[in-house]
Amino acid sequence: MSDDVKRGLEGVLVAETELSCIDGEAGDLSYCGYSIEDLARNASYEEVVYLLWHGELPDAHTLEQFSESMTSAREVASDVRELIKQLAVADEDPMAALRTIVSTLSAYDTDSDDQASEGKTNIEMAKRITAKIPTAIAAFHRFREQKSYIEPRDDLGHAANFLYMLNGHKPNQTLADTFDMALVLHADHGLNASTFSAKVTASTLADLHSAMTAAVGTLSGSLHGGANTNVMRMLIQMDESDKEPREWVENVLDEGGRVPGFGHRVYDVKDPRAAILGERSKQLAEVAGDTRWYDCSVAVEEYISEIKGLAPNVDFYSASTYYQMGIPIDIYTPIFAMSRAAGWIAHVMEQHENGRLIRPRSRYVGPDNREISTHGQ
């Protein structure tokens, strides 16, 4: 056993993978050998899900079948819908609600997941979970707004159907395409904490619902998926203040505060996803004729880069992109989960197929040789 304590497991290789590849020095990200820029431009979210689960992009016929089986699995059981309503009435946090809903899906799934204990992942179950997450998020949001549940539509893709279920009307092509691209960009990213947590859970041969539930919980933390929400809250506070962005940020830093959306353990340069989303945020702003959120984001990016040498990560530009699309701020992290579901499942598959039980060690540094009889009675 090495004597060094690897706090945070920084730089520790725990697995080989055929999924995503991150070159943190060059700022490159690829899924199964395809660059993220290529995928963002040329592939739909459904194609990327298929790619991550099968290692190859689907041909047109395969994609149709695959999409169709996801589409037909979008609806949730009436008991699950009731639970969603109950969580909305209880004013549950959206990520906590999603965690509970993903967990409860197993009770109503048509299969029990016996395959997990034999080291296999049930891909039909994987499709059902992935298909139902958007339904759960949209239903939860509508219920808490005292609006009625909207059934999924068979004629819309994963991205467009979510926006339809959330808002009650079909999104225009620009919004649907932008959202689809955002889902592609967030679909996988190496062994980030939530993906690693899905892998740790799956390493005991626990089933897919357990791994996905763990991942949703892990993503909810403010050091992980919670960041995009915090970025938008910051931009709004900045906008509502009478200060210029630079001055506002300077103030925050002077008071010992943190600016969310910057720096990443695995990138030394700008996160390639931030570059793609930044472009999209700019386009949305120009189309809307209101570049305030984009301009504000760029000003913060330039200032933080100057004084801290840090580059924005994906959360920094997903914030203004989603905001300009009219998505409620506290739904940003559930949307991250909705997209990353693809990667979580793909890593669970790799773990079930080739993995070992993940069981590290700790070094005991507490008191020694105590005896209970000396404890005053």
Place this chain on the structure above:
Amino acid sequence: MSDDVKRGLEGVLVAETELSCIDGEAGDLSYCGYSIEDLARNASYEEVVYLLWHGELPDAHTLEQFSESMTSAREVASDVRELIKQLAVADEDPMAALRTIVSTLSAYDTDSDDQASEGKTNIEMAKRITAKIPTAIAAFHRFREQKSYIEPRDDLGHAANFLYMLNGHKPNQTLADTFDMALVLHADHGLNASTFSAKVTASTLADLHSAMTAAVGTLSGSLHGGANTNVMRMLIQMDESDKEPREWVENVLDEGGRVPGFGHRVYDVKDPRAAILGERSKQLAEVAGDTRWYDCSVAVEEYISEIKGLAPNVDFYSASTYYQMGIPIDIYTPIFAMSRAAGWIAHVMEQHENGRLIRPRSRYVGPDNREISTHGQ
């Protein structure tokens, strides 16, 4: 970055801890400096919970206050009780049900867990979760047996009250003491997979409910908490066959099967908890005048030790102990969760206080430099 892939993180130190210490060569286990033998003999589960969360055993007055605040938190909200019933009606797996129930508790907790994002653990919330898990397990079991819900009793300890809620009558002192001791033995065990998963989840500053939900899911796997259930199923199959234990095991191994309950990544010798539980299993057998399960267990232990050189782990003797106490077999793993809740929470506290985001790396070994335009359209 080291180039070695640390599969399963075997032997990798990821944290310093003041909780449990395992000496795998000597077969020693201690919590906060007290040997497991000392604690099993002289401490109640409530004392051990306090020890793990505070680093010291409580004095009599402190213990009374601590126990009282746990006792008064046992009841679950009526909506949670309804959900438990619904999961029982849906014939959900007991560990999956527990995962969903622990997750949903956050919606009805009196606090929202804002402290987590500031790196603190809400200890009152920790008590409430720990106090409610036995209620959830007992209620789930009774509902699926078409029996009525039994309210917790204020005048019984954590262990005795669980048996009361499960069976509808107060356990005798031997059963209550044995069960309390089993809870003490399972309360913590270094960075086992479920505890590590709680730590990974908490490392993003996700809240306690997220970490506990992740841990329950991780524990459910057959390579972890599921083992004690599998041991008992094996003993029953053995008993129902016309073969002697040795012959039965030989057959299983010849056919490429595995014998659950043996070997442990961190012990080279016999798990000290197995030794203590083996003694207790023997006593229960002698009192009942039926030593069949104990004898059978010993025969398997001797045979596996001879031919494989493997020693039994804690799961091997918890199986016959619980069986002789009349606990339903598929509740063994939920009981493991009920006990380990103490350790999960203690490790979450250490992570929230001193930890870093847990984010390891993977090595990409898939195809490279693919381009989407080459994909046949």
